[in-house]
Amino acid sequence: MRILGIETSCDETAVCLLEGEGDFGADFSFRILGNALLSQAALHAQYGGVFPNLAKREHAKNLVPLLESALREADDLPRSDLGDLPRSNLGELLAREPELLVQLQDFLLKYGKPTIDAIAVTHGPGLEPALWVGVNFAKALSQLWDVPIVAVNHMGGHVLMSMIRPEEASSLQLAAGSTRPRPASCKLQAASFPLLALLISGGHTELVLSNAFGEYRRIGETRDDAAGEAFDKVARLMDLPYPGGPEISRLAAEARIGGVTSDFRFTRPMMNDDTYDFSFSGLKTAVRNLVEQHKPLSDEMKLKIAREFEDTVADVLVAKTMRAVEEYGVQTVVVGGGVSANEHIRSELSSKLQAASCQLLLPPPELATDNAIMIALAGYFHALKKEFADPAELRAIGNLRLETSA
Ligand code: KG4
Numbered sequence: 373m374r375i376l377g378i379e380t381s382c383d384e385t386a387v388c389l390l391e392g393e394g395d396f397g398a399d400f401s402f403r404i405l406g407n408a409l410l411s412q413a414a415l416h417a418q419y420g421g422v423f424p425n426l427a428k429r430e431h432a433k434n435l436v437p438l439l440e441s442a443l444r445e446a447d448d449l450p451r452s453d454l455g456d457l458p459r460s461n462l463g464e465l466l467a468r469e470p471e472l473l474v475q476l477q478d479f480l481l482k483y484g485k486p487t488i489d490a491i492a493v494t495h496g497p498g499l500e501p502a503l504w505v506g507v508n509f510a511k512a513l514s515q516l517w518d519v520p521i522v523a524v525n526h527m528g529g530h531v532l533m534s535m536i537r538p539e540e541a542s543s544l545q546l547a548a549g550s551t552r553p554r555p556a557s558c559k560l561q562a563a564s565f566p567l568l569a570l571l572i573s574g575g576h577t578e579l580v581l582s583n584a585f586g587e588y589r590r591i592g593e594t595r596d597d598a599a600g601e602a603f604d605k606v607a608r609l610m611d612l613p614y615p616g617g618p619e620i621s622r623l624a625a626e627a628r629i630g631g632v633t634s635d636f637r638f639t640r641p642m643m644n645d646d647t648y649d650f651s652f653s654g655l656k657t658a659v660r661n662l663v664e665q666h667k668p669l670s671d672e673m674k675l676k677i678a679r680e681f682e683d684t685v686a687d688v689l690v691a692k693t694m695r696a697v698e699e700y701g702v703q704t705v706v707v708g709g710g711v712s713a714n715e716h717i718r719s720e721l722s723s724k725l726q727a728a729s730c731q732l733l734l735p736p737p738e739l740a741t742d743n744a745i746m747i748a749l750a751g752y753f754h755a756l757k758k759e760f761a762d763p764a765e766l767r768a769i770g771n772l773r774l775e776t777s778a
Pocket residue numbers: 382572573574575576599600601603604615616617618621709710711712713714715740741742
């Protein structure tokens with residue numbers, strides 16, 4: 373079965389064509405036939421964060437070129453046999469994305485229907501204006517090509533991404549223009565249940581428990597800022613560019629290598645309370661106060677803050693994860709979302725979970741951030757169960773939860 377995946381929930385626009393075989397388990401394998409991704413991070417950097425309407429415009433501008441590029445890589449761009457555009461309500465579906473409409477019409481006159489069985493699109497969680505572009509694009513393609521749509525939860529995609537066997541995963545997300553061959557076949561690592569997913573991204577921080585594939589129950593979440601958001605905001609306080617996670621992490625690593633320790637300590641927020649919830653906004657305030665006291669920040673002070681901040685976030689994430697592992701007898705921990713690219717958090721989790729004889733599945737750092745492979749992959753399993761969306765009902769849901777779905 374071939375699935376076209378579309379991702380536009382935040383500041384990455386991505387399209388992927390995936391071919392899968394078999395059901396979830398040892399027999400399942402998949403291949404990436406084509407994949408294209410464009411990050412808007414550099415554009416948003418000037419605003420110090422993602423600017424939803426700019427993200428929406430960029431998605432609308434980039435989706436068709438990325439679709440073409442993914443299909444070209446897959447060698448699945450048949451010539452169009454249309455003399456003229458088909459009668460459809462395309463104009464209505466894409467009324468809010470006129471630039472996307474014009475490009476799509478042009479695409480349809482050039483190219484015919486690719487060999488696909490379903491279109492998987494992220495419908496949440498994320499920035500609603502951004503999500504809508506992908507959703508409307510998927511609806512348009514679904515109607516034109518007469519293929520069903522699968523509505524994918526973005527966080528479920530992150531969970532699956534972390535399960536890909538590392539041998540193959542590292543060559544999945546190729547840099548533009550790379551001629552490195554893609555793996556002929558990828559597999560998921562065997563995971564045992566109960567499984568705990570630690571989802572840490574720019575918009576989410578959640579602990580989700582799963583007793584069977586595709587079944588999720590959230591046991592904790594952030595009460596204010598997400599972990600990635602905290603990294604981004606703290607970076608901004610220190611005049612570091614967006615996205616702040618990689619910047620802070622680079623400084624913190626430099627501090628560790630250089631043996632730079634701090635003479636201050638941040639409170640580990642909610643670390644010892646009896647919930648699985650998180651809170652990072654007080655930590656951000658603590659950093660702000662410190663920055664105010666020491667302005668202008670010396671390079672050494674930046675190293676100290678970065679290290680202590682990263683240690684604090686890691687301590688809290690690891691402590692809550694370990695407590696849930698113990699309480700629920702968790703066999704496998706899966707970490708997903710952009711913050712799972714963080715080396716320090718990875719290594720802390722890894723040593724603690726190893727000591728507890730619990731399996732840890734981490735995505736390769738380049739696949740930790742948003743992409744369309746994860747959406748196509750999640751979409752594949754839904755399509756297998758014929759869980760299709762009704763295009764008339766399908767909508768973008770900014771705060772979509774990852775809860776028990778079949
Ligand atoms: O999953 P993602 O690409 O987008 C969302 O769905 O939010 O996550 C992006 C977030 C940003 O907040 C970014 O700063 C953070 O992931 N991030 C990191 C690192 N790399 C990306 N945070 C900490 N350390 C990193 N190395």
